[in-house]
Amino acid sequence: RTCILILINSKNASQVLFFFFFPHSEFDLPEYSVRRRYQDFDWLRNKLEESQPTHLIPPLPEKFVVKGVVDRFSEEFVETRRKALDKFLKRITDHPVLSFNEHFNVFLTAKDLNAYKKQGMALLSKMGESVKYVTGGYKLRSRPLEFAAIGEYLDTFSLKLGTIDRIAQRIIKEQLEYLVELREYGPIYSTWSGLEVELSEPLEGVSACIGNCCTALEELSEDMTDDFLPVLREYILYSESMKNVLKKRDQVQAEYEAKLEAVALKKEDRPKVPTDVEKCQDRVECFNADLKADMERWQNNKRQDFRQLLMGMADKNIQYYEKCLTAWESIIPLLQDKPETK
Known part of the structure; x- marks a missing residue:
């Protein structure tokens, strides 16, 4: 699986345009082009944590504090964010389990990700049910x-x-x-x-x-x-x-x-x-x-x-x-x- 990430340097620096090329059969098309915002990456990471609690989920870069840059529309902020998000996706892509997660599939291919966010897990298979962890009053x-x-x-x-x-x-x-x-x-x-x-x-x-x-x-x-x-x-x-x-x-x-x-x-x-x-x-x-x-x-x-x-x-x-x-x-x-x- 190969991912090419381009961060749009425009009025909205948080919006991202992706081109994805997939040789694997689990995708319907060999190529996808989608737009994502930082909050979409945050959604993906939260879903990966929920559905794959036994696995290490790569971290996202901080939303606003990146190498001390305050201007979110500056070229250096955009480039730093692009590299960090690109690395985040590649970490997931290289993982033998996370790369096949259905939430990741949706993130990469869905034109309208908001539809999946609103309907929650209804449109997705409920993964990781057998390994849900307990946050209750048990003490090790x-x-x-x-x-x-x-x-x-x-x-x-x-x-x-x-x-x-x-x-x-x-x-x-x-x-x-x-x-x-x-x-x-x-x-x-x-x-x-x-x-x-x-x-x-x-x-x-x-x-x-x-x-x-x-x-x-x-x-x-x-x-x-x-x-x-x-x-x-x-x-x-x-x-x-x-x-x-x-x-x-x-x-x-x-x-x-x-x-x-x-x-x-x-x-x-x-x-x-x-x-x-x-x-x-x-x-x-x-x-x-x-x-x-x-x-x-x-x-x-x-x-x-x-x-x-x-x-x-x-x-x-x-x-x-x-x-x-x-x-x-x-x-x-x-x-x-x-x-x-x-």
């Missing part, structure tokens, strides 16, 4: 060790990413403040050169050099803002989504434990309760299997994404310092004493 005594380890890892992981995110944003802010100073600093050498005939050429060279360093720093800051921060934010939200699935698993296990105790205490209910217990046990096993599979898939994606992210970060910093080095080296001949001609 203790998580199994492997899931306790997952919970501890997620807490540490989100804490580390949150710290990196805050520091990275401070660095970007300081870079932008430094950039403002550089843009004022460089032209001073140029205006000074008009007063210094003997130093005119080297002063103009320094001014041009600082201008080149400004351009390099601006590119570095944009790369951090456009490429580095969004990945951090996605995985911070991803870890929260995984924690929510883990809590749902705990609720199902707590229900199972409570029903086991009921069997032991109420002998008169033995003919009826065991069937209920077996259903709870099936839900626990389903949660455990799906959660572990999704965690492994998530870890693989995370390793790949962060290797690519850190490699890009290294390359961008190398390019920045090489550009600055080249700029400063270019003016050294202008600053050196020239032999006097006789």
Whole structure:
């Protein structure tokens, strides 16, 4: 399945036009073109959570707070939103279970999604009935060790990413403040050169050099803002989504434990309760299997994404310092004493 996403940069930046090309037989047509708003993505994610409670649902980007951009109609906001929503869809498309969810099918193919929203589940098959989780008053005594380890890892992981995110944003802010100073600093050498005939050429060279360093720093800051921060934010939200699935698993296990105790205490209910217990046990096993599979898939994606992210970060910093080095080296001949001609 291949998805091509285009975000319309018009008066309504939240409206999205999609072209979908599907080689799979579950779709009636090989190509679809539909329009979706952010609230439609939110509807899809909520439906996936309802119908696939045992699976990790990819997070949506924040609706308004994207890399500190306030103007929802700016080009950088539109492009950041487009990339984030495109990644959200690709995460679902690559999932062996979510990609076949009927709500996802409707989201991709229905011309009028509002009709499905109003009628709720009436037009859709009620998926996930066998794995509905309980949010009632059951309390888990203790998580199994492997899931306790997952919970501890997620807490540490989100804490580390949150710290990196805050520091990275401070660095970007300081870079932008430094950039403002550089843009004022460089032209001073140029205006000074008009007063210094003997130093005119080297002063103009320094001014041009600082201008080149400004351009390099601006590119570095944009790369951090456009490429580095969004990945951090996605995985911070991803870890929260995984924690929510883990809590749902705990609720199902707590229900199972409570029903086991009921069997032991109420002998008169033995003919009826065991069937209920077996259903709870099936839900626990389903949660455990799906959660572990999704965690492994998530870890693989995370390793790949962060290797690519850190490699890009290294390359961008190398390019920045090489550009600055080249700029400063270019003016050294202008600053050196020239032999006097006789």
